[in-house]
Each structure stands twice: as C-alpha cells, then as structure tokens.
Amino acid sequence: MTDLIPVGAIAGAYGVRGELRIKSYCAVPEDIESYSPLWTEGRAKQISLAILRPIKNGFSARIPDVASKEEADAMRGTVLYAERGQLPSLPDDEFYYADLIGVEVYDTGGALLGRVKTVNNHGADDLLELQLAGKTDTVFLPFTKAAVPTVDLAAGRIVADPPLGILPDIQTPESTAD
Template identity: 85%
Template sequence: MSDLIQVGAIAGAYGVRGELRVKSYCAVPEDIETYSPLWNEDRSKQFALAILRPIKNGFAARIPDVATKEDADALRGVTLFAERSQLPSLPDDEFYYADLVGLEVFDTGGILLGRVKTVNNHGADDLLELQLAGKTDTVFLPFTKAAVPTVDLAAGRIVADPPLGILPSSESAKD
C-alpha cells in the first residue's frame, strides 16, 4: 500500500493574483485543507494549501510563493497527495482507490479475470477498470456489493461476480 493518497488536483489559475482553482477528491471536499501540507506524486514539491472560498467545481485556494496568474497556471495538472497517516481510518467496507489499483480479480469460481487498472467515478457508482488476464482489453466492473462481494486487501485479491455482459463473450462462454 502506498503511503500517499490522492486527495485533489490543481486545475489552474483563478483570477490574476495567484489564486488557484483546486478540485478536491475527499468525501468532505473541504477536508483537503486539513491534510496540508500536500505533495505532488514524486514528493519533489510540497504545498501548504489554504482554501479561500468555494467556487464552481472546487475551491479558490492559495499556496505560498504563488503570486501571479502565470505561477498558478504553471501548476495546472499537478495532482495533490496527502500522507496516509493524516487521513481518517475507514470502515471495513470502504477503501481508498489507491489500495484497489493493482489487486488481482478472481471470479467466484477462483478463475483469474484480471487486475484492477484504475478506479473511476463519473457521478453514479465507482467502476473498477480491469485489465483482463492475458489480454490487452479492459472492462469496467461496477464496484458494488453484488458485483464485488469480497475485497481482501491483506491477500491482495478481489472476488467478483460480474453481471452478464460485462466480460467479453469468450469469457462468459465458460459459464
């Protein structure tokens, strides 16, 4: 498990005085400020983030040493990470996305389906993008109790019961 968890991203400048547009990926969006200082992905930069006010799709925020629109725009696309130790413990049935990526996924019969490539959420439920075993194809598996009854982080595996039609026809023909 990684000791850094993605909590947000810098979307660019907000105005002309060095304010930033920040997107929060936290369950309580305002909590991103409480996890400061934040890091970029390779830990080469640290950011002391201060939220100024909510704006459409995020927050206007300040970071010391960012004084101009150009400075703020230079940070566009930077992903923000918090130390795992700063984040709250999760209940048994909740997981940080970072902990799911890379886990092997087996069907209920023990056959390897693939590995979790990414976890996405486009507004409804979370989706696990699976890199299918021995293939270049990926499929999206709903991350629900029905489709994913077991997540065993200690063993590094997920047991899935994919709905019909999720897997390519050659996979579902085994049933």
C-alpha cells in the first residue's frame, strides 16, 4: 500500500489572478482542503490549498506560490495527494483506489484474469481497468458487487465474475478449424 492517496487534481486556471480550478475526488468534496498540505506525485512538492468558493465541477482555490493565470495553467493536470494517515478509516467494503492498483484479479473458478491497471469513474459507476494476464490488452470491468464479489487486500486478491462480453473470446485450435 502506498502512503499517498490521490484526493484531487488541478484542472487549470480560474480567472487571471492565479486562482486554480480544483477537482476533488473526496466523498465530501470540501474535505480536500482539510487534508492540506497536499503533495504532488512522488512528494515532489508540498502544496497548501485554500478553497475560495465552489464553482461548476469543483472549487476555485489558491496556492501561495501561484500568482498568475500562466502559473496556474502550468499546473493543469497535477494530481494532489494526501497522506494516508490524514484520511478517515474506511468501512470493510470500501477501498481507496490507490490500494487496488496492481492487485491480481481471478475469476470465480480461480483462473488469473490479470491485474488492476487503473480505477476509473467517468460519471457513472466505477470501472476497474484490467491488464489481462499474458496479454497487452486491457478490459474494463464494472466495479460492482455483482461483477466483483470479493476484494481481499490483505491477500492481494480480487475475485471477479465478469459479465458476458467483457473478456475477449479465447480462440482455441478447435474453434478456429474449418
């Protein structure tokens, strides 16, 4: 497990005076400010974030060393991380996305499907992007109780029951014969 958890991202400038547009990944979006100081990738830079006001799809915020629109735009795409110890503990059936990355995924019969590459949410349900075992292909698996009945982080294992059509068809020599 990593000690830094992504809690938001800088979406670019807001206005011309160095304010930033912040997208929060937190269950209570305003909580991102309470985890300040935040970090950039690999603890490269510590950031003290102050939310100014809610705006469409996030917040307007200030960072002390950003004073212009250009400086704010240069930070677009920067992911903001909080230390794990700052975050609330989760119930047994909830997980920080960062903890799922790299975990092996098995089907209900025990066959290795692959590893979790990323966890995405594009506005609907969460999706696990799986790097298929022994392949360069990836597939998206709905992260629901039906499709992913078991997550055992202590054992480093996820059990999945993928809906039909999610996994690519496996071609066997018999199925390709004319």
